[in-house]
Amino acid sequence: MRDQEPGPGPAGRRLTTQEAAELLGVKPETVYAYVSRGHLSSRRVSGGRGSTFDAAEVETLARRNRRESAGSSGSGGELAVRTRLTFIDTDRYYFRGVDATELAARHSYEEVAEWLWTGALRRGVTFTAPEAAVTAARRAADALPEHVGPTDRLRVAAIAASAADPLRFDLSEEAVLGTARVLIPTLVAALTPSRYAYRDEGSIAHRLWGQLSGRPADEAVVRVLDTALALLVDHDLAASTLAVRVAASARAHAYAAVSAGLGVLEGPLHGAASGLAHKLIMEVLDRGDAGPVIAEELRAGRRVPGLGHRLYPGEDPRARVLFDLLEELPHAAPALAAARDIAATAARHTALHANVDLALGVFTASSGMSHTAGETIFAVARTAGWIAHALEEYGERPLRMRPSGHYTGPKPPQPLPE
Numbered sequence: 001m002r003d004q005e006p007g008p009g010p011a012g013r014r015l016t017t018q019e020a021a022e023l024l025g026v027k028p029e030t031v032y033a034y035v036s037r038g039h040l041s042s043r044r045v046s047g048g049r050g051s052t053f054d055a056a057e058v059e060t061l062a063r064r065n066r067r068e069s070a071g072s073s074g075s076g077g078e079l080a081v082r083t084r085l086t087f088i089d090t091d092r093y094y095f096r097g098v099d100a101t102e103l104a105a106r107h108s109y110e111e112v113a114e115w116l117w118t119g120a121l122r123r124g125v126t127f128t129a130p131e132a133a134v135t136a137a138r139r140a141a142d143a144l145p146e147h148v149g150p151t152d153r154l155r156v157a158a159i160a161a162s163a164a165d166p167l168r169f170d171l172s173e174e175a176v177l178g179t180a181r182v183l184i185p186t187l188v189a190a191l192t193p194s195r196y197a198y199r200d201e202g203s204i205a206h207r208l209w210g211q212l213s214g215r216p217a218d219e220a221v222v223r224v225l226d227t228a229l230a231l232l233v234d235h236d237l238a239a240s241t242l243a244v245r246v247a248a249s250a251r252a253h254a255y256a257a258v259s260a261g262l263g264v265l266e267g268p269l270h271g272a273a274s275g276l277a278h279k280l281i282m283e284v285l286d287r288g289d290a291g292p293v294i295a296e297e298l299r300a301g302r303r304v305p306g307l308g309h310r311l312y313p314g315e316d317p318r319a320r321v322l323f324d325l326l327e328e329l330p331h332a333a334p335a336l337a338a339a340r341d342i343a344a345t346a347a348r349h350t351a352l353h354a355n356v357d358l359a360l361g362v363f364t365a366s367s368g369m370s371h372t373a374g375e376t377i378f379a380v381a382r383t384a385g386w387i388a389h390a391l392e393e394y395g396e397r398p399l400r401m402r403p404s405g406h407y408t409g410p411k412p413p414q415p416l417p418e
Contacts, residue, residue, distance in 0.1 A: 014052035104230035113384035138194040157190030162255030234385030248393035249401035274374025277306035277361030290341035306358025315353040322359035332366040
């Protein structure tokens with residue numbers, strides 16, 4: 001899973017013009033405009049063409065731009081979103097002003113979801129789905145080809161569940177929260193074919209473990225999974241979350257908004273990142289050394305999965321919490337050692353820290369799960385966050401998510417084609 005791109009690394013690292021442009025979210029030529037205005041300094045490439053830019057300086061400018069964008073009015077075609085849900089600050093993040101890692105450590109996924117939705121903690125809350133919704137979702141997902149991934153099943157399940165809900169167009173807060181509390185367990189139930197027995201009992205983490213791992217559940221592993229779900233509930237305006245808000249801006253119902261998020265999640269730069277980390281860990285375990293594995297990644301021009309985060313200059317706080325919990329699982333020791341080997345080996349090239357994808361990779365690889373399990377965990381967890389953002393957007397002016405296109409085609413009018 002990924003709701004970020006690898007960060008720029010420590011001060012002193014140099015970025016190419018293209019890398020700086022990607023980090024700033026602008027065209028390459030705009031980077032030089034920042035230089036001319038005195039916002040950035042550049043250094044000519046020795047013996048070559050072009051310039052390089054200090055990574056820390058670019059990151060500082062990118063943060064300033066994000067702050068200014070968040071503080072703008074959002075009128076016309078500007079895309080500025082005010083939210084009371086998640087705040088990210090240096091190496092910490094907060095849900096409604098409360099440290100998210102502390103919430104996840106002390107409360108269940110369901111309780112954290114309720115906090116994000118309502119600002120109130122409902123201790124001991126559980127989510128259950130009516131049999132009709134579960135049956136419709138599982139039957140619809142069963143119609144898919146055998147080779148499909150779990151995200152395909154989740155998308156189809158969301159659509160089937162919406163079709164079974166005649167009240168789906170009620171966008172009142174009470175109705176949307178009712179949908180959320182039913183949809184999440186419905187999605188979990190739909191992960192396996194209906195020919196297998198399924199019991200809609202226990203916590204979401206307990207039920208999800210049964211869908212992802214063939215091993216018996218115990219308190220320790222369920223706690224890790226529950227904490228992972230709670231940590232991943234929301235992370236500001238990630239790509240999938242923005243898609244959800246666009247759908248909600250058009251007044252799509254909650255099921256459709258979640259479907260929009262699931263569609264974006266399947267992108268390789270978002271939800272699939274933890275699967276890449278899982279595969280990397282398994283390869284290191286197989287070969288016994290991260291060195292040649294990392295070398296092959298870099299030689300192929302790929303970034304090492306599981307390392308770096310554009311929003312955190314240090315270690316991803318979500319990874320830190322999960323690694324601490326994984327230390328308590330004896331069977332996770334080999335995968336943990338492989339992850340440390342990966343981070344240490346990559347640090348010789350650039351000092352990027354572990355992100356939550358690497359921690360999820362350790363968990364899924366050591367739990368007998370498929371490499372797609374991390375994406376599934378992310379999708380189930382983030383459904384709660386998507387609902388929270390949809391609720392916020394329903395309270396805003398309709399269709400405000402309408403940026404203006406910057407036309408770069410031939411100047412009209414052009415002659416009709418022959």
